Each structure stands twice: as C-alpha cells, then as structure tokens.
Amino acid sequence: MLSLTCLGGAGTVTGSKHLLTSGDTRLLVDCGLFQGLKNLRELNWEPLPVAPRSIDAVVLTHAHLDHCGYLPRLLLDGFNGRIHTSAASRDVAELILRDSGHLQEKDADFANRKGFAGNKPALPLYTEHDALRTMQSFTSVPWHQPVPLPGDATLTLRRAGHILGAATAQIDIAGTRIVFSGDLGRYDDPLMHDPEPVAEADYVVIESTYGDRLHSRQDPTEALGEVIERTVLRGGTVVIPAFAVGRAQELLYHIWKLKQGGRLKNVPVYMDSPMAINAGSVFQRHPDEHRLTHYDSVAVGAAATAVREVEHSKALSANRYPKVIISASGMATGGRVLHHIAAYAGDHRNTLLFSGFQAAGTRGRKLLEGAREIKLLGRIIPINAEVQELPMLSAHADSNELMRWLSGFTRPPRKVFIVHGEPEAADALRWRIKQELGWPASVPLQDRSYSL
Numbered sequence: 001m002l003s004l005t006c007l008g009g010a011g012t013v014t015g016s017k018h019l020l021t022s023g024d025t026r027l028l029v030d031c032g033l034f035q036g037l038k039n040l041r042e043l044n045w046e047p048l049p050v051a052p053r054s055i056d057a058v059v060l061t062h063a064h065l066d067h068c069g070y071l072p073r074l075l076l077d078g079f080n081g082r083i084h085t086s087a088a089s090r091d092v093a094e095l096i097l098r099d100s101g102h103l104q105e106k107d108a109d110f111a112n113r114k115g116f117a118g119n120k121p122a123l124p125l126y127t128e129h130d131a132l133r134t135m136q137s138f139t140s141v142p143w144h145q146p147v148p149l150p151g152d153a154t155l156t157l158r159r160a161g162h163i164l165g166a167a168t169a170q171i172d173i174a175g176t177r178i179v180f181s182g183d184l185g186r187y188d189d190p191l192m193h194d195p196e197p198v199a200e201a202d203y204v205v206i207e208s209t210y211g212d213r214l215h216s217r218q219d220p221t222e223a224l225g226e227v228i229e230r231t232v233l234r235g236g237t238v239v240i241p242a243f244a245v246g247r248a249q250e251l252l253y254h255i256w257k258l259k260q261g262g263r264l265k266n267v268p269v270y271m272d273s274p275m276a277i278n279a280g281s282v283f284q285r286h287p288d289e290h291r292l293t294h295y296d297s298v299a300v301g302a303a304a305t306a307v308r309e310v311e312h313s314k315a316l317s318a319n320r321y322p323k324v325i326i327s328a329s330g331m332a333t334g335g336r337v338l339h340h341i342a343a344y345a346g347d348h349r350n351t352l353l354f355s356g357f358q359a360a361g362t363r364g365r366k367l368l369e370g371a372r373e374i375k376l377l378g379r380i381i382p383i384n385a386e387v388q389e390l391p392m393l394s395a396h397a398d399s400n401e402l403m404r405w406l407s408g409f410t411r412p413p414r415k416v417f418i419v420h421g422e423p424e425a426a427d428a429l430r431w432r433i434k435q436e437l438g439w440p441a442s443v444p445l446q447d448r449s450y451s452l
Helices: 038-045 072-076 087-114 126-139 220-233 245-262 272-284 294-302 309-318 337-344 363-368 399-406 423-437
Strands: 002-008 017-022 025-029 057-059 084-087 138-140 145-149 153-159 167-173 174-178 204-207 238-242 269-272 324-327 351-354 374-375 377-380 388-391 415-419 449-451
Touching: 002 084, 002 294, 002 415, 017 167, 025 167, 038 388, 057 399, 072 087, 072 126, 084 087, 084 126, 087 272, 126 138, 138 269, 204 399, 220 238, 220 245, 238 337, 245 269, 245 294, 245 324, 269 309, 269 423, 272 294, 309 377, 324 337, 337 363, 337 377, 363 388, 399 449, 415 423
Parallel strands: 025 057, 057 084, 084 138, 174 204, 204 415, 238 324, 238 351, 269 324, 351 388
Antiparallel strands: 002 017, 002 449, 017 025, 145 153, 153 167, 167 174, 374 377
C-alpha cells in the first residue's frame, strides 16, 4: 500500500516534510524548519510522528530553510540514510545549514546571558558542527536522469527555477508516479531559468504560497529605484531584510541595473550577510544553473560593499549617512538585520523594505500589516520608518504561474495535493484547479495519511 503523509507544510508555508510510505519503505521529500507563529516553531522541538531511523532516504527539492532546515535534527534523532538533491542545492544547503546552526547557538547563548530562557538553559536545536556532519549524508543527483532510491523507487529531478539548484522531484514507486513541485520559480526571471514542464504523473503535490495572488507587473528595477531614491532624498537609510540565497542576489542584480543606468551614483550599498556573500561564489561555481554570464555574475556581486566582520556591521547601524543595507534574514526572524531594524525603525526618514513572502507570525508580516511597534532583541522598538514591500521580486510563482506549470501535464493526474500555503491561498488554488482544469484536488491535513 502506498500513502502520502504531510508532516509539515500542510496549511502553512513552512516546515515542509512529505512522507511517502510503500510497504516497509519510507521516503521523505523535504525536511524543513517551521517558522513564524510560536505554535509552529514549537513543532521543531516535537518528535516526528515516525522514527527518523525508519526513514530510508530524503529527497531535497531545494535548500531554503523551510525545506532543509530540520535535516541536522533528523540525523541527531537517528536518521542514517542518504539525502538526494541537485549539486547546486547541496552547496547551498551547506551555507544555509551551517548558518542556521551557528545562529541557533548564538540565540541560545544570548537568551541565557540575558535571562530570556527562564529557569532552564536555552539549547540550540542543533549546532554548526551538527550541520557540517549532515553534509556527509548528501548525494548529488544529475538533472533529468532517473536514479535509484530505496524500495525499488527512482528519482528524476528537473529545474524548478526559484533559487539556485531548486528542483521538482518525480518519484516512481510501486508502479505509481508522484511529482513534487517543491517551490516553483517565476517565468522570465532575470536570474533563474523557467520551471521545466513535467509530462505525466499519477499524483501531483504542488506548493501554493501565492495560490490566491498575482504578482505586480511593475518593473522591479524601477520600483526598487523609486524607493531608494525617495528615502535618500529625505536623508534616510533603506534596510532590506533578504533571504541570503536567491533574493539577495536578485536585489543586487536590480541595483546593478540601476547603477548601469546612471542612478544611485552616490548611494552606498552594503551586503551585510556573510552567507549571501558566500552564495555569490556558489552562483559562479554553477554557471549552468542561472542566466547570468560569468562577467555579469561578478559585476552583480560587486554592486555592493561586502560586510563580513561584526564590527563593520555594528558601524553600519551607528552610521546615519543615507545608504542601502541588505541583510538576512528575509522575514526578520534572526540574524544581523535585527540590529539594523532596531537602529533605523524609529526614524521616519528611513525605510524598511521587504522583498519576499512574509509568513504568518514573523516580524516581517507584522510590519507589513501595520504594526507600530515590535519586540526585538529583548525590547520594544517603535516603528516610525516607512514600511514598503516589492512583491514583484518574489521568487515564488504566483497563481497564474502555478496554473501554467500544471498545464504542462499531458494527461490529468488522479489527484493534486496542495501544500506549502496558508489556508486561504491553498484553497484558492484548489478551486482554480477544479474549475479550470477539472482535476480532483485537495488540501491535506497535517499528519494525516492519504492512500495513493
């Protein structure tokens, strides 16, 4: 008997974990951290409903934290199989997981020193050392070539766009073909290739981050330039929380285009994220995974001053000269950007600019919903700065683009499972699939098994 169980990413955009079970074989597709709302974050500390040692292999569609961030914990709890992903995703995962472990160690230490942990010492979910050990379990998978998985299954990866190395995953097992979209990227993106079509599947598991929305068609370079120039004219600084892999590079691309057009001549731009800086070198190591030439890739990286040292980062927070600071994390849940928000959010001349999806419960979501104060670094920070977003910079396909990818199937699947979306977005996509394609579709519930 073949079944699908969503251990995460059901009714939320975080914590993606999808378990395929066939007889004694268990395959886990993605293994992400829950983020955002406290009740979701607490799930990271709960044991999985299945024993990690009983999972035979993991398939990783891409290396964002909400898809790969639980992997070190999975190993700590007993998983001893292989993690299958594209070569570029393997390299990105090393950056993401090491940084995640490092930040968790720092956050635990900070909580203990400041007394946030109460009577019990705060502990990291895993450490940077645990993340490094996890990398030994990775196996790189070539594009378009079926490779064996445990249980006589096979895996075929195709490019999904979205970020470097992102893939859709086709798993053939027990005479059935299941295709997982992972996170689908945009069509005609300036950096990433278009999502590749898939011809056939018995079942499709598709993300729905923007299942109820369409992205603006406004020129993102122009939109970014307008926000920066408006802020600088009033003597302010633009702070941009950005995902270190994907969004940071796209922001640099648009800033590079602005500078090529003679704009931002006297505006200093800083990339205050060692991980984003390192991600730029990963882009150059995988030239076939994006649209940039080697020359342009180097030029885009040079569009901002790299900030690696903590002291330099602190100096940026103290310096009130107009500038642009790009820093992680993208939803303002951790990292150096928190210190920049604390430094600049109280001044009306400054701008906090968000450029990607903000999950429920994150500081980014609260700010976009109009919060006039937020709790940050153990204190309450007033919000007087302008708060803006550039949704057209999202690396996620919108509702029309999700439907475009689905229309590439040459025959209807038996069923579509809609995951990795908040309830309204997932149900809106379910309705579109039913009305426009006539396919059976449903939104699975967390931890409930569905027979295939």
